[in-house]
Amino acid sequence: MSTEPETTEGAEPGTPTGGAETEGAERAEGAEGNAARSGEVPEGGATDADAAGSGDVSEAEAELRAQRLERERIEQRKAGKKAPIEAGTKLSGTAADLLAAVRAVESGEKPVAAVFAEPGPAPRRSAPEPVRRPQPVAAGAVPAPTAPAPAAVQAVRQVLGEGGAPEALAPQVAAALGEGADELLRADPWQLLRVAGVRPEQADGFARALLGAECGPDDERRGRAVTVWLLEQAALAGHTALEMPALLAALAQRGVPDPDSAVQDAIAEGEALVFQDALEETGGAPARAEEEGTEEDEERPVRVLVGLERYALAEESLADxxxxxxNSVPKQDGSAEDWERAAAATRGSTAELLRAVAAHGLVLHTGGEASLTEPAALLTAAHTLGLRAWAATHSPIGRxxxxxxxxxxxxPSGPAADQAAAVPGQAAPDDQAETTAAAPGAPSPVATVAGLLSGAEGPGRDADGALDLDLLVVLDAPQLDVETATLLTESLPDGARLVLAGDPAVLWSVGPGRVFADLLAARICPQIASRQPDPGPLGELVSGIGVGELNQVEAPGKEVVIVPVRDAGEAVHRTVQLVVDSVPRAIGVPAEQTQVITPGHGGAVGTRVLNAALKERLNPGPGRFGGFDPGDRVVHSPVPGRALPGRVVKADAEGLHLSCEGxxxxxxxERVEQSVRHGWALTAHQAVGSRWxxxxxxxxxxxxxxxSRPWVYTAFGRADRHLSVVHGVEQALARAVAEVPAKPRTTRLPVLLAPQISS
Structure with missing residues (x-):
């Protein structure tokens, strides 16, 4: 690695000082992306905001509505099932008691409290039924969300005042609890936990003020509310469910005197679901009672999990x-000979990918940035064979x-693709002029996942509501949370092929689940590993990080530079100096094409402090429009988990006008504070799927x-030509790369898939 490029010391920019606030962990950043689902918002406001627009409903609103309609469809399917499948009929002991309890809950009865004394489950699967396609949702037909009535907000404000809670929460409470929110709060003050940012200790204080002597830690209303709140926090950390012992321990830590009863009440009231899943044996296959040598009275190894209905049903639907x-036979678009000829025209792992896609409905493809040439070759070959083939990326920059x-x-993409490739502030691809002059061809078959699902991008949907395509290649597949993956899978027509492609070493999705990793571990379909390494010193550095090694690499062109710093103030100063002066002069990359990445939003060197310092140097101004000025670099989060880079154009009565990827x-x-941040500095989760x-x-x-290793791998891997590391963690960086893997997530997808895959 090189030392710091030649620098010119200038006047130190204003360096705002941060307190001890640390939102550093990417898990906290991931929590921000899920704020609307969790009930807790990291400092700086929620990111769940409707995309702007006057007149017609925006893409973001249409996407949210489409997701809600899909969840309703899944819930209706679940409710329509006559009875659970007769799984686990040979259970005995605790597992048998648990199965009886599950069925009792499904029939409306309360489970026996003693059942929850120990862990232990077995697969609880719903009977398969014909897949019903989600219907397309027209953006213009989606009603815009309505704000709570002023009278309802005022009634809630009065209750909040009586309980000593901030009256400014009234609009959020009224929106979260719906009609009769004031009466619901009086009857159950712990319902305040359903509001973003409220914690159990705050809800306890509110309840004491309202209920007086009637309030106690053993109140079943409190136990239920804290149970649901903990499950929401688990979803923030990526879990789709929690094992029963972990949930009971967390309830005890929150001062719930009888955790068993609290969970039992939440399940009986339909606020949570309980599952029993067979534990895997040494060979990795799920335990089965009918295996040779298993006696009928032998208790099977099982585990008990509890989860929120929305994620549980989404995961089951995804498995279906x-x-x-x-299990299906792909639609025969192009003969086997045609596919083989297309594969023979390529070589290596590209040929393997084409042959796998020719014969299978689901294929996984793994590799780094250089490996993207293989999905590109697949789409090109599919087009020549007459397939309606599309790709979907996580971010607009990736698109x-x-x-x-x-x-x-x-x-054969024509001018439409060139227009999409013209990114403000970024150099055009080398072949752009040549392509623009080419004869018009088909529009570029690349969309974002969000745009594909909302209908704003992509091929549209057929009469049955399925996506009008034959092959879908989803890039950045590790970013798929369980709900998004469900929507994509359910949207595919019969006979279509799905390729999930991505780098398994990057950070996982902001939302709950680890879909790509679970599928790789389950080995239910072909997996093609690219043999194309990322080139140059940057590729060598990032590849080493992926296997737990932080190597010294030769960087003759200053591709990698380490800038040691002693404290937070020096880190801010050096960062601004690199972006504004050193990198443009020594490397030749302008500030507009340089991205700063830091672990969190808060702290003395978080995104807030760095963005303030960078704005002072690159686009100083009074922040006339909610803290923003024309020309400010921003990141817009129209819905949780999405980050759209852009620039401020102007502001008027309609709102803040942005240019996001053209x-x-x-x-x-009213949405600016919640959904728009300055974007010179981002977190790694905001940057994933993009490169600069x-x-x-x-x-x-x-x-x-x-x-952690995934955080470092993701952050370092966003650079195309040059990486500067402002280094103030000493040996902690090498230790994180070598010893800190991704935090485990509790999911049910592998267990749900096992009994459905044909042998």
Missing amino acids: GLARLV TRFAALLRRSGH EDVVVPK SAVVVVLPGDAAQAL
Whole structure:
């Protein structure tokens, strides 16, 4: 690695000082992306905001409505099932008692409290039924969400005042609890926990003020509410369910005197679901009672899990959809000979990918940035065979880059693709002028996942509501949470092929689940590992991190530079100096193409402090429009988990006008604070799926506990030409790369898939 490039010391920019606040861990950043689902918002406000627009409903609102309709469809399917399948009929002891309790809950009875004394489950699967396609949702037909009535807000404000809670929460409470929110709060003050940002101790204080002597820690209303709150916090950390012992321990830590009864009440009231899943044996296969040598009276190894209904049903529906793809015969578009000729025209892992897709409905593809040439070759070959083939990326920047790669691979994309590839503030691809002059061809078959699901991008839907395509390649597959993956899978027509492609070493999804990792571990379909390594010193560095090694690499062109710092103030100063002066002058990359990445939003060197310092140097101004000025670099989060980079254009009565990847977006002024941040500095979760010419990764001393191998791999891997590391964590960086893997997530997908896959 090189030392710091030649620098010119200038006047130190204003360096705001942060307190001891540390939102450093990416798990906290991931929590921000899920705030609307969790009931707790990290400092700085929620990111669940409707995308702007006047007149018609925006893409973001349409997407949210489509997701809600899909969840309702899943719930209706669950409710329509006559009875659970007769699984576990040979159970005995605790497992048999648990199965009886599950069925009792499903019939409306309360389970026996003693059942929850020990863990232990077995597969609880719903009977399969014909897949019903989600219907397309027209953005213009989706009613805009209505704000709570002023009278309802005023009634809630009065109750909050009586309980000593901030009256400013009234609009959020009224929206979260719906009609009669004031009466519901009086009857059950702990319902306040359903509001974003409220914690159990705050709800306890509110309840004491309202209930007086009637309030106690053993109140069953409190136990129920805290149970649901803990499950929401688990979803923030990526879990789709919690094992019973972990949930009971967390309830005890929160001062619930009888955790068993609290969980029992939450299940009986339908606020949580309980599952029994067979534990895996040494060979990795689920335990089965009918295995040879298993006696009928032998108790099977099982585990008990508790989860929120929305994630549980989504995971079950995802397993159904994936099994449909694996067990079905792909539509015969192009003969076997045609596919073989297309594969023979390539080589290595590209040929393997084409042959796998020719014969299977679901294929997994793994690799780094260089491996994207293989999905590009697949789409090009599929087009020549007459398939309606599309790709979907996690971010708009990823969409632009892959569209350019498709053109270079020979895909007949015309001017529409060139327009998509023209990113403000970024250099055009080398072949852009040539492509623009080419004869008009088909539009670039690349969309974002969000745009594909909302209908704003992509091929549209057929009469049955399925996506009008034959092959879908989803890039950045590790970013798929369980609900998004469910929507995609359920949207595919019969006979379609699905390829999930991505780098398994990057950070997992912001939302709950680990879909791509679970599928890789389950081995239910072909897996093609690319043999194309990322080139150059940056590729060598990132590849080493992926296997737990932080190597010294030769960087003759200053591709990698380490900038040691002693404290937070120096870290901010050096970061600004690199972006504004050193990297443009020594590397030739302008500030507009340089991205800063830091572990969290808060702290002395978080995104807030860095963005303030960078704005002072790059676009100083009074922040006339909610803290923003025309020309400010921003990141817009229209819905949880999405980050759209852009720039401020202007502001007027409609709201804040942004240009995001060439698209005009208007954010209503009441949504600006929640959904728009300055974007010179991002977290790694906000940056995943995108790449920039130069990246400055900032590692202040207080970030050591936030670092992990996936975080470092993701942050360092966002750079195309140059990486500067502002290094203040000493040996903690090497230790994180070598010793801190991704935090485990509790999911049910592998267990749900096992009985559905044909042998």
